[in-house]
């Protein structure tokens with residue numbers, strides 16, 4: 001059965017070594033060979049092909065974010081004086097924001113075990129962990145909505161408003177996409193025969209979620225920490 | 229018919245002419261990369277005609293010094309949409325189309341990596357193009373700030389009209405960009421993952437290398453433009469201030485992001501053209517491609533260097549001196565891999581017996597014109613010279629030598645070269661040659677005068693000019709109309725040959741690429757059996773290699 005073969009391929013077998021660096025050294029060539037096939041004739045590995053394409057797509061996405069970061073940093077450096085219009089204090093590093101951030105970032109540590117569980121055919125465990133991740137993502141979105149409502153500036157309030165809303169808004173759109181993808185995957189796991197097709201969708205969603213988290217680390221540092 | 233090295237034309241073999249029996253599939257949502265490729269090529273050609281029509285209007289206006297054919301806003305709209313269409317709806321998507329057709333065939337794959345995504349990428353384009361054109365109908369007309377759409381000019385739209393030409397311009401370019409990014413994901417994955425057994429990287433044709441390099445640039449650079457346009461759209465319509473100098477914003481940031489894409493974009497357009505030269509020149513010189521490996525690697529080299537040169541478009545944008553020097557040097561560095569390419573082409577045809585059929589004429593004409601385009605480019609990279617001719621017709625002359633005289637000629641070479649493969653029929657050689665000579669003469673008459681005009685100081689993007697510039701302008705306009713006429717024999721040839729052309733057989737040019745080993749047109753899955761590749765790609769002249777081994781590989785697991 002091709003399905004089972006794909007399943008095995010997506011697990012990298014290395015001699016387990018206790019040292020992470022040593023494990024990396026052992027698995028890297030292995031991983032590279034899988035990720036960048038060099039001799040051709042690999043098209044049947046649908047999971048590998050899909051993950052490769054998706055990673056390449058995320059590379060592209062990260063450049064859109066980079067262009068926003070670049071704009072933010074350049075404006076911030078050259079317009080630090082009139083950054084805040086009179087009477088506006090800008091986004092605040094409140095405990096509310098910090099909790100929101102902690103929830104979002106820790107969801108990565110929930111979704112990864114979920115994916116692993118599916119890899120090992122532990123369907124029930126997968127569903128539970130996956131559901132928790134969905135809740136955490138939704139919590140973040142709602143939190144951001146509340147924060148937006150309580151801020152004392154708007155989209156057109158100087159550079160601070162322009163940058164804050166567009167950057168967090170664009171990121172929020174990605175979180176929303178991620179949550180929707182997660183919900184679709186959860187629903188699919190209840191439909192017969194779907195969850196074990198190399199579960200490309202689940203792996204891709206997990207990767208996307210990590211991506212959204214990493215972007216948030218940068219956004220958080222730029223928008224809140226730099227500001228404080 | 230004048231091919232002296234063709235195999236006996238396979239009159240008796242009736243190839244599966246899907247094209248004749250099943251033309252409807254070209255209007256449908258097909259996931260076959262060959263159908264999608266043809267869809268791209270035909271659609272972009274229609275946009276080429278529209279863009280050309282706009283150019284004719286521009287040239288009509290410029291035949292006299294006064295502004296008397298169109299009014300000023302319409303003139304602005306004409307050059308804006310002409311430039312936009314030619315770049316975003318002709319050359320770039322045409323390259324996506326021909327790559328779509330050829331890449332899977334050349335690497336021995338049955339299709340692209342993600343066929344459904346491929347179809348979606350294509351079908352985003354026609355609505356985007358129609359949307360863009362529809363802005364002619366708006367009360368204030370189309371966008372007017374040129375294909376750069378620099379703020380603050382692009383933000384100066386009439387108040388009270390949220391849906392204006394600029395808005396539509398941005399939306400359609402973002403959509404076209406999304407299509408290109410999805411296409412790039414597909415190409416890169418295809419080239420990495422779908423190669424036939426034995427098709428190592430250094431057995432890939434140079435065209436595939438060029439397509440890979442171009443698509444990597446799309447992936448890495450295009451999102452920066454998309455980001456910039458999203459911010460511009462917010463400035464335009466939702467009251468943000470990123471690029472508004474009157475409200476603390478900074479238009480220079482837009483310029484950086486714009487050129488971070490749009491300089492590499494010239495290589496996204498040019499690299500596939502270079503790839504076409506590398507396929508056509510050896511085939512008609514009957515010589516192996518000279519320096520195959522260096523040409524392959526040079527494609528990537530050009531791509532990498534071109535990422536680091538964008539500031540040469542901003543020498544006059546209050547750029548600090550050290551930055552100017554830095555980017556002047558990197559810009560001139562591009563000449564190195566580019567020189568490798570030009571050297572390789574020359575050495576390939578050096579002292580060989582040339583077969584001057586239409587594809588070869590276009591390829592040689594294009595490669596020769598690239599000399600002038602490239603030299604003027606290196607001149608422009610020199611800061612003092614650029615300051616002198618900035619925003620004059622010298623620039624317009626330079627980039628048309630690249631985009632028309634080199635790239636569009638290469639595209640014609642490709643169309644003639646692969647026409648037999650795509651349709652199963654031969655085109656008419658006489659008409660092809662007529663098309664070539666009209667184009668070649670017309671193009672030089674049109675674009676050469678722009679160089680002296682620029683040196684004399686004629687500014688671009690103006691509808692009226694001082695009378696002393698008229699002489700050269702008349703020549704350019706007449707050349708432009710000649711170019712307009714030159715397209716007629718081409719269309720006649722394509723349509724006529726499609727319907728009545730002689731049967732072509734699998735490999736009318738006796739070329740060596742994998743795409744010539746399958747039928748013309750290829751069957752739905754490209755190859756009866758996926759070939760196993762054991763040879764480098766350009767074996768011309770070596771009798772041992774002149775026929776590719778019959779495939780002996782059966783996919784084990786199926």
Ligand code: HEM
Nearest residue numbers: 280283286307311314315374375624631632688689690708
């Ligand atoms: C069919 C023959 C063509 C003719 C007669 C022609 C003519 C012209 C003219 C007269 C201008 C106005 C220059 C100015 O005022 O700045 C122009 C601009 C331009 N053309 Fe063409 N062109 C042709 C083909 C092409 C092609 C194939 C491309 C492909 C990329 C192209 C890209 C551009 C661009 C980007 C601009 C600049 C528009 C701007 O200033 O915003 N043209 N062309």
Ligand SMILES: [Cu+2]
Nearest residue numbers: 491538540541
């Ligand atoms: Cu440039």
